[in-house]
Each structure stands twice: as C-alpha cells, then as structure tokens.
Amino acid sequence: MRALQSHVTTIGTLVAGIVLVGIVPFAVAPFTLADLTLYAAMAILAMSLGFIWGFGGILSFGQSVFFGVGGYTYAIVALNFDSPSLALLAAIAVAVTGALLLGYFIFWGRLSDVYLAVITLTISLIFFMLMNSMSSSIYRIGDVPIGGYNGIPGIPPLVVPGTDRSLSVAETYVLVVTVALLVYLGLSWLIRTKFGRILCSIKENEVRAELLGYDARLYKLAAFAVGAAIAGMAGALFAVYSGLINPDVFGIGFSAQIIVWVMLGGLGTLIGPALGAVLIQMLVVWLGKVQVIDANMALGVLFIVAVLLVPAGLVPRLQGLLAVAFGNLARSRP
Amino acid sequence: MTVLLETSRLIRRYGGVTAVDGVDFTLNEGELRCLIGPNGAGKSTFFKMLCGLVPPSSGAIKIRNDDVTGMRPHEIASRGVGIKTQVPSLFDGLTVRESVEVAAMRRLTPSAACDIADETLGHLNLKGIANRIVGQLSHGQRQWTELAMVLSTDPKIVLLDEPVAGMTHDEVNRTEDLLKHINTTRTVIVVEHDMQFVKRIATKVTVFHHGRILIEDDVDRVLADSRVRDVYLGKSGLRYA
Ligand SMILES: Nc1ncnc2c1ncn2[C@@H]1O[C@H](COP(=O)(O)OP(=O)(O)OP(=O)(O)O)[C@@H](O)[C@H]1O
Ligand SMILES: [Mg+2]
Numbered sequence: 001m002r003a004l005q006s007h008v009t010t011i012g013t014l015v016a017g018i019v020l021v022g023i024v025p026f027a028v029a030p031f032t033l034a035d036l037t038l039y040a041a042m043a044i045l046a047m048s049l050g051f052i053w054g055f056g057g058i059l060s061f062g063q064s065v066f067f068g069v070g071g072y073t074y075a076i077v078a079l080n081f082d083s084p085s086l087a088l089l090a091a092i093a094v095a096v097t098g099a100l101l102l103g104y105f106i107f108w109g110r111l112s113d114v115y116l117a118v119i120t121l122t123i124s125l126i127f128f129m130l131m132n133s134m135s136s137s138i139y140r141i142g143d144v145p146i147g148g149y150n151g152i153p154g155i156p157p158l159v160v161p162g163t164d165r166s167l168s169v170a171e172t173y174v175l176v177v178t179v180a181l182l183v184y185l186g187l188s189w190l191i192r193t194k195f196g197r198i199l200c201s202i203k204e205n206e207v208r209a210e211l212l213g214y215d216a217r218l219y220k221l222a223a224f225a226v227g228a229a230i231a232g233m234a235g236a237l238f239a240v241y242s243g244l245i246n247p248d249v250f251g252i253g254f255s256a257q258i259i260v261w262v263m264l265g266g267l268g269t270l271i272g273p274a275l276g277a278v279l280i281q282m283l284v285v286w287l288g289k290v291q292v293i294d295a296n297m298a299l300g301v302l303f304i305v306a307v308l309l310v311p312a313g314l315v316p317r318l319q320g321l322l323a324v325a326f327g328n329l330a331r332s333r334p
Numbered sequence: 335m336t337v338l339l340e341t342s343r344l345i346r347r348y349g350g351v352t353a354v355d356g357v358d359f360t361l362n363e364g365e366l367r368c369l370i371g372p373n374g375a376g377k378s379t380f381f382k383m384l385c386g387l388v389p390p391s392s393g394a395i396k397i398r399n400d401d402v403t404g405m406r407p408h409e410i411a412s413r414g415v416g417i418k419t420q421v422p423s424l425f426d427g428l429t430v431r432e433s434v435e436v437a438a439m440r441r442l443t444p445s446a447a448c449d450i451a452d453e454t455l456g457h458l459n460l461k462g463i464a465n466r467i468v469g470q471l472s473h474g475q476r477q478w479t480e481l482a483m484v485l486s487t488d489p490k491i492v493l494l495d496e497p498v499a500g501m502t503h504d505e506v507n508r509t510e511d512l513l514k515h516i517n518t519t520r521t522v523i524v525v526e527h528d529m530q531f532v533k534r535i536a537t538k539v540t541v542f543h544h545g546r547i548l549i550e551d552d553v554d555r556v557l558a559d560s561r562v563r564d565v566y567l568g569k570s571g572l573r574y575a
Binding site: 193207209215 | 419
C-alpha cells in the first residue's frame with residue numbers, strides 16, 4: 001500500500017513536471033509565466049507549513065518570517081557580493097539558523113502549542129515593525145540599505161552557475177517550478193522515512209512517543225528547521241521573481257494567509273497546501289485586476305465558507321470521494 | 335539475585351497532597367510483582383516517577399545502579415523501562431500496525447521493525463485488527479495495542495498500570511497467560527485492583543496505602559493480613575471473590 005502510494009506520488013509528479021516544465025513555457029506568454037513563477041514560490045512556502053503543521057503538529061505563524069528573512073538575505077547578499085547563487089544558499093542558511101535558535105527556546109522551554117503560535121506571531125510582528133522602521137539610510141548591511149517600508153529594490157535575478165548570464169523569465173519559471181516539484185518529492189519521501197514516521201507519531205501523542213524512547217524535542221526541532229529551510233528558499237525565489245522585497249512579507253495578513261492556504265487545501269497532505277496557495281494566489285491576482293472587493297475581505301469570507309463546507313480541506317475531501325468511487329482502493333495519505 | 339530497580343525515600347507532592355510519601359522499593363531481576371492499594375494510594379504516581387513522566391519531589395530512583403532520578407521519559411525508556419499507563423496512551427490516528435512499527439523503530443531499522451511488528455501482533459493475537467485505526471478500537475483492544483507497542487521496544491522492565499481494567503472475562507484470561515509469558519524474559523510490575531487476578535499471577539505483592547508501603551510479602555499472606563483487609567474495607571475498588 002505504501003509502495004503503491006509512493007509510486008502514485010512519483011508518477012504524478014513526473015507527469016506534472018512534464019506538463020509544467022516541458023509544455024507550459026512554450027504555450028503561454030512571458031507575463032503569465034511570471035505569474036506562474038509567483039504561484040510556484042508560494043506553493044513551496046505552503047508546503048513548508050503543510051509539512052511542519054500537518055506532519056509535525058507545529059502550528060507556526062512564523063513561516064512568513066523565514067520566508068521574509070530568506071528574501072531579505074538573498075537581496076542583501078546578492079547585491080553585496082554580486083553572487084546570486086551564494087545568496088540563495090545564504091538565504092537558506094540564515095533561515096535555518098534562525099529556526100534552530102527559535103526552535104530551541106520553544107521546544108526546550110516546553111512551551112505549549114498555543115504559546116508556539118503566539119510567539120511566532122509576535123516575532124513576525126516584531127520583524128514587521130523593525131523592518132518598517134529602518135528607513136533611514138544609516139540602516140544598511142554592507143552597501144545595501146534596508147529601506148524601511150520601501151524595502152530593497154533592484155534585486156538581481158539568478159544566473160546560470162559559472163557564468164554571468166541571467167536567467168530569463170521562462171528559465172526562472174522552469175527553475176522555480178522544478179524546485180517546487182523537488183520539494184514536494186523530497187518532503188513526500190521524508191514523511192515515509194523512519195524520521196517522518198516518528199515525527200507523525202509525535203504529532204499524534206508526544207507523551208507516548210517519549211515513553212517509547214524518542215526525544216520529541218529533537219524531532220520537532222529538526223522538522224522546524226527543515227520547514228524554515230524550505231520557507232527561506234521560497235522567500236529567496238520570491239525575491240528573484242519580484243526583484244523587490246519589502247516588510248509586507250512580515251505582515252500579519254500574509255502570515256495568516258499561509259495558514260488559510262494549508263487549511264483550505266488540506267492539513268495532513270502536501271499537495272493540498274500547494275494547491276491552496278496557487279488557488280488563493282490566483283484569486284488574489286484576479287481580484288487585484290477587477291477591483292470590486294478588497295482581497296483580504298474576500299479571503300476572509302472564502303475561508304469561513306470553506307471551513308464550513310469542507311472542514312478537512314479540498315484535497316482530503318477529493319481523496320475521500322475518489323476512495324469511495326474506487327471502492328476504497330487506497331487509504332488516503334499524502 | 336540482582337537488583338534491577340531501586341527507589342529510596344521517594345516522595346512526590348502535589349500542592350498539599352503527598353501522593354507518594356517516602357517509598358523504599360526494591361525489585362529483583364525476573365520478578366513479577368503486583369502493586370495493590372486502594373484508590374488514591376499513590377500507585378500510578380509511583381509508576382509515573384519510575385518512567386520519568388513526573389519528577390520526584392525528593393528521593394532517588396536507580397536502574398541497575400544507574401541513577402535515573404529526574405531523567406526525561408525518553409532517557410529512562412532507552413534504559414529499558416516500558417510502561418502501559420492507566421489511561422491508555424496511544425497514537426489514535428495511526429493503525430495498530432503502524433503504531434507497533436513506530437515503537438519497534440527505536441532500536442531497529444524500518445524493515446526489521448516491520449518483522450518485529452508482525453511477530454508481536456501475531457503473539458498478541460492482533461493480526462485481525464492490524465490495519466484498523468487505533469482511535470476506533472474498543473477499550474480492550476486499545477489496552478492490547480498499547481501492550482504490543484511497549485513489548486516491541488524490548489523493555490527489560492515492564493510497568494503495567496491496571497492492564498485488565500475494562501476487559502472481558504476471556505480477555506482477562508488471555509492477559510494472564512500473556513503476562514506469565516512476558517515474565518519468562520522480562521521483569522514485570524503490575525498495578526491491579528482485581529484480587530482474583532493478583533492471586534493468579536503474582537507471588538510477591540506490595541501494598542500501597544496513603545503513599546507508603548503498608549506491607550510487602552507473599553500473595554497469600556498479604557491477602558490474609560488484617561491491615562490489608564482494614565485498608566480495603568468498604569472500598570469499591572477491591573473485588574474479593
Ligand atoms: N496531577 C495531579 N495533581 C494533583 N493531585 C494528583 C495528581 N495525580 C495524582 N494526584 C493525587 O495523588 C494521590 C495519588 O494518586 P494516584 O493516581 O497515584 O493513585 P492510585 O493509587 O493510582 O489510584 P487509583 O487506584 O485510583 O488509580 C491522589 O490523592 C490523587 O488525587
Ligand atoms: Mg492509578
């Protein structure tokens with residue numbers, strides 16, 4: 001059964017990869033490709049929360065912090081050292097370091113889940129205010145001013161490694177989509193490993209896991225760091241896509257939106273959060289174009305309706321329907 | 335005879351209540367010891383200190399001369415202590431098989447854990463419910479699932495807090511056989527209210543009362559002791575046949 005699911009995951013990802021990487025770039029306009037790049041970056045971010053929350057039981061409002069820190073780190077390193085590849089690695093490294101420090105205090109401090117949510121929320125608020133207040137030109141790292149609420153503009157795109165040639169819009173799209181697919185495959189694999197299965201058991205019942213001999217704190221810290229690495233990378237890719245990063249990434253609206261993606265798409269799956277992110281981003285972009293209703297208001301209403309109609313999320317609901325349709329062929333899992 | 339577990343002057347207070355009040359307890363390797371005592375005597379609190387769920391207010395716990403006082407549950411578990419808690423503590427969202435595999439994985443690779451899970455499930459007659467979600471099982475099945483998880487970690491000392499509570503007559507009989515079998519390779523402490531059951535499994539019994547050890551002796555002498563009868567008089571927890 002597990003092997004079957006694993007094959008379905010791999011084959012599904014391959015098919016999606018062929019379509020998204022092999023066909024889409026030739027079939028749609030560069031403008032649309034840029035939009036799709038954004039969706040893919042957000043899908044990566046969504047999977048990072050889908051992983052730590054759905055499989056590690058860690059409800060963090062802080063994924064946007066790691067995302068933002070990743071974006072800012074990419075901008076600062078890329079502009080200072082003129083090396084986008086180094087900047088991408090730095091973004092991941094800084095996010096992971098932050099997660100290890102924060103996670104240590106949270107998990108070793110034996111804080112309850114509620115406190116974890118409150119603390120991560122507070123930290124994103126602190127970052128929001130801090131970054132907003134750094135508008136004076138004295139706030140700079142190396143040659144790069146933090147820029148306060150204006151943020152950091154002119155972020156360079158990624159280059160072909162070993163050369164000076166920047167990636168085109170289409171190439172950037174292909175890269176980000178590929179990363180998204182790899183993150184999906186990687187996390188699907190991780191969940192099935194010994195580590196992943198123990199992590200899931202800790203989510204189910206931390207005390208029982210400890211009584212069986214597992215140090216729950218270590219597993220949660222590791223999961224938190226993996227989630228932060230992915231979120232930080234998503235932030236860097238977002239900075240590449242937009243060429244600009246500003247404190248809005250630390251805003252409460254954004255951090256709440258990530259949670260909505262995951263819940264709408266389906267907690268306890270990986271594809272659900274990714275799908276939730278893409279659908280809601282599409283909606284936000286469309287609402288921005290038609291300008292009839294405030295996007296946050298629309299999201300709020302959508303969220304309430306979704307929770308009432310499909311409380312388990314879209315993907316688990318679909319899996320349930322499929323399972324019934326195929327006579328309970330497979331028990332639904334990621 | 336080697337001493338496997340030893341506590342000295344073990345005390346645990348909850349606010350004004352002293353749940354365990356200076357217990358000196360010694361357990362030899364290979365024993366099957368029963369712990370009895372009226373409701374609130376401190377048996378479960380004693381167990382929780384042994385497995386690290388609750389830190390002692392004072393006193394010490396040694397496992398094979400290794401001082402484990404104040405260690406966290408996972409550290410004590412890796413020293414070979416497995417516990418079935420009074421209220422079953424399970425992975426409600428996993429299947430029975432997945433639960434047992436996760437337990438076995440502490441010391442084994444996933445594929446070896448799979449084999450051990452097979453073996454344990456077969457041994458405990460749980461093959462039929464191996465793919466059921468734990469959260470949907472009956473009380474008796476949950477007790478057995480927890481037992482399967484504990485056993486698959488290969489503990490040296492097995493702590494069982496009221497293992498037959500809520501079980502049917504048949505299930506109790508099977509548990510009796512199982513406990514005796516477990517005891518052929520492991521040291522076991524059982525907290526139990528059912529005196530018939532205690533008579534059937536134990537040789538040596540320790541009686542708790544108000545957080546202290548009231549008496550510790552052979553099962554027949556303990557059950558005949560007037561102090562024990564006094565302690566239990568009118569207590570609903572006791573079922574003399
Ligand atoms: N977490 C706690 N907080 C406060 N008091 C507690 C706590 N746990 C136990 N106690 C108290 O400690 C005393 C001993 O409780 P314990 O559960 O150890 O008894 P027990 O012998 O296992 O009883 P039972 O046979 O009913 O399971 C009781 O008076 C109980 O009320
Ligand atoms: Mg008890």
